[in-house]
Amino acid sequence: MYSTQIPVKIVRSWPWIAIIASILVIAFTPLPLKASQPVARTVRVEARSFEFSPSVIHVEQGQQVTIELIATDVVHGIYVDGYGHEIIANPGQTATLTFIADKSGSFRLRCSVTCGALHPFMIGKLNVGVNLLFYRAIGLSVLAGLAGFMLFRPRNEQ
């Protein structure tokens, strides 16, 4: 009888090995994305209390991006999360920010000048290329869910 004990143990633990291996793969595999695109891109963004329009901007990874910010009512700014770039536009004037969108993902654009009550929540989005982090996050949480599901073995055999 006891000769089967070791195989049983391995069979029981293989799902765990698989889950842990997949977690590592999903979290850390570097995925080479396609080469940068040379075409430059200019986006005109209108800022008014308390929104940007367009509120979501899509660009390719590696693209040279120019944001032309126009404030239509009071002074507004844009701070790009993750990149740390910032511009400020006075009412009626255009401010420009040019940078290479070399990091992929979704980055919040935050108004950087106190412009009124909802200022801290005046938020837009810059989506660069494929948001790999999001897909990794979904993969990880599904695996964590699976682990939570499998971890528990009911003791009562009825």
Next chain:
Amino acid sequence: MQQLKLMRIELTRYSIIRSLMLSRWPQFILTSLALTGFLLAILTGWFGTPVGSRNFSIIFVWIAWWAILMLIAVPFFGRGWCSICPIPAPGEWLQRGALLQPNGKGGLSLGKRWPNKFRNIWLQNGAFLLVALFSIIVLTQPRFTAVVLTAFLSIAVATSLIFERRAFCRYLCPVGGFIGLYSQLAPIELRVKDAAICASHKTKDCYNGNLRGYGCPWQVFPGGLTKNTHCGLCMECLRTCTEDNILVQTRPFAQDLILPGGRRLDEAYKAFIMLGSALVYMSVLLGPWGSLKSAAYQIGSAPWFAYVAAFLVFVLAVVPGLFSVAVLIGRRLAGLRYNARRSVINFAYALIPLGLAAWIAFSLSFVFANLTYLAPALSDPFGWGWDLIGAAGVGWSPLFTETVPLMQIAILTIGLFGSISIVRRIAAEGVSKTAALYQSIPISLFCVGATILILTLLIA
């Protein structure tokens, strides 16, 4: 099981910790400090600049206090905050006629019993939703934060003067409701060492009080304590117990959620309300939709009423409805015939880890984005051009914008893991292994779906 034992450390065994808990001074000092901040927030809210990000009230309450509460106090100490909370303190001092230990004379309260009809958390659920519907304006306008704080304080004092013990905390405080719900996750608990000693103890000093301390302010009989929900960790019973029967110990997370008894509809609804409103807040405050923000902000306008209706329908009907569907599908698959309402209530407790994770993830976003307002607000609390600590000129810059999403993913992953493990445990209560498995699947998928939705709102 061996690991579970290892995580239990009896803190009250260590004489330093024990004497810090027995002494009234640490609590009194922290409460007084918090009360000072709180009163200053009321003053600056009423009289300071209307610009939220320059006013101490907004920054102190919604950035500093909120961060401490949601990121540290609730996940690790459960109701620990309640033990130093300034809101009920003035009322409690009046009610007791003492700031520290009992003086034997008694205080000012009429000492009425809280009505039986309201001995549940429905009023807290209602109070939370009421504040939530106005929250965009409360979060951003100092005057409204001042109104809310003044109202909390006055209602708490009035409640202490009319009713016995901490009726405000237990039945009214909108914050207390969710702290209690999530305190069931905390890796710390106060319990009795041996319930049999309590049962045979005639004077029940822990509930009735004696000269060393007050009877449980939270209307809890420690001898019957099984969950953290209503224990305010005030340490009175540690002081009053004549039999040395009270202990405070660490424990693994979420222990209260796997206890089969004592699950209630009002608390189940609290779990739905909290998960639902976290989703609403993420969409309104952190999303890119300007019209949604202005609808939530323009109180009394037609879009605001639409927002209110949508908020309430989502939180009170859509979330509980979809969740019930998941529970019922599981019940079908498993061929179970037990009380459907009971099983929805039971499984709602599995949403508690994910709900807290959602609130933590949400809080991480705006706390770190706005933390640099803290120093200028301390330097110039009213926004009148003062510079008390020389930091009035510190500019705004959001912190950790690259690491916050990683922290959010980590915490949501842990939350989902926790929720699904709890689903499995609740499902196994009294049914066969296979039935439990089938029952768990749709509810687990609900949790996965909710997590993906949260991830979409926060990092997509």
